[in-house]
Amino acid sequence: MGLFTLTLDDGSAVATSRLILAGGQVDVPLDVPGMAQRWGSSVLHCPFCHGWETTGRSLAVINNGMEAMLAAYVRDRFSEDVVLCTNGPSTVPAPAAAILTNLGVTVRETPIAAVEGELDALTLRFTDGSTLERDAIYHRAPTRPGNDLAAQLGAELLPDGYILVDEFGRTTVDGVSAVGDSARLAALSDALTLVGPGAADGVRAAVWMEQELFRSGLTVATVS
CATH class of the missing domain: 3.50.50.60 (FAD/NAD(P)-binding domain)
Structure with missing residues (x-):
């Protein structure tokens, strides 16, 4: 030895x-103004940790590709009002996209300009000027x-x-x-x-x- x-x-x-x-x-959250400042408080990384407190709330999931299946999970477990924000053109594989459609998850592909507000009163601002009001946001961030x-x-x-x-x-x-x-x-x-x-x-x-x-x-x- x-x-x-x-x-x-x-x-x-x-x-x-x-x-x-x-x-x-x-954790390396998405580089969107307001995300890092709200990380772990109103932008939530883990439904196992925070799922109960978001039960029945209006939720956004910010992810793309296979990570977008987080939206299917929170829709199945915690809320019927889930919007998936892919922050650009969707790269969700077709089988996963079909699951999201069957669950009634709305998908918004417009890039996100900023996240504002706090838990129970969050606003996602998009680059086209539109907004989305949500109670909580989930985001599975890459790690290093x-x-x-x-x-x-x-x-x-x-x-x-x-x-x-x-x-x-x-x-x-x-x-x-x-x-x-x-x-x-x-x-x-x-x-x-x-x-x-x-x-x-x-x-x-x-x-x-x-x-x-x-x-x-x-x-x-x-x-x-």
Whole structure:
């Protein structure tokens, strides 16, 4: 097992034989004025987290391509009044578009100029001068890794940028594990970006790492 040296912001260095990466993912909302400022408050990223509070409300979903299926999900689960805003010509695949049509989801392809207002009183302004009043907005944003440490260490990344791990949270680099929504098994189509599973991943990886240290005869040191 190799020895890793971590250089910190203050210039000091820490040596260790094991690492757990927990840098997470960073959301990258659509570059529309007003989106980033309302991210997580009135522009919502997760129907699992916010679905109940938007039940029966007028909703907009801002996405395109296969990500537009988020509109089908919130229409099926939470509201009959859902408008999909593709922010330009729709690239929704035909089978998905048929599902949206069958569910009665209205599609607006006009580019969005700005998002204004707050939860329960939002306005989407379009480049043609028209507006759409909504109670809440959903948007599934792309993500990027919180840092590039895994790449620096040579750990294998999946095509979507997540760190590849096994059932024990171990990466492809000896002595390096990764947890939370920065890492996932290859068999999963996406990481669970929820606090509970992220914390559980950390506990599991730490327990297995501690047991590995014990079996190898190393001493576990806690730095406070």
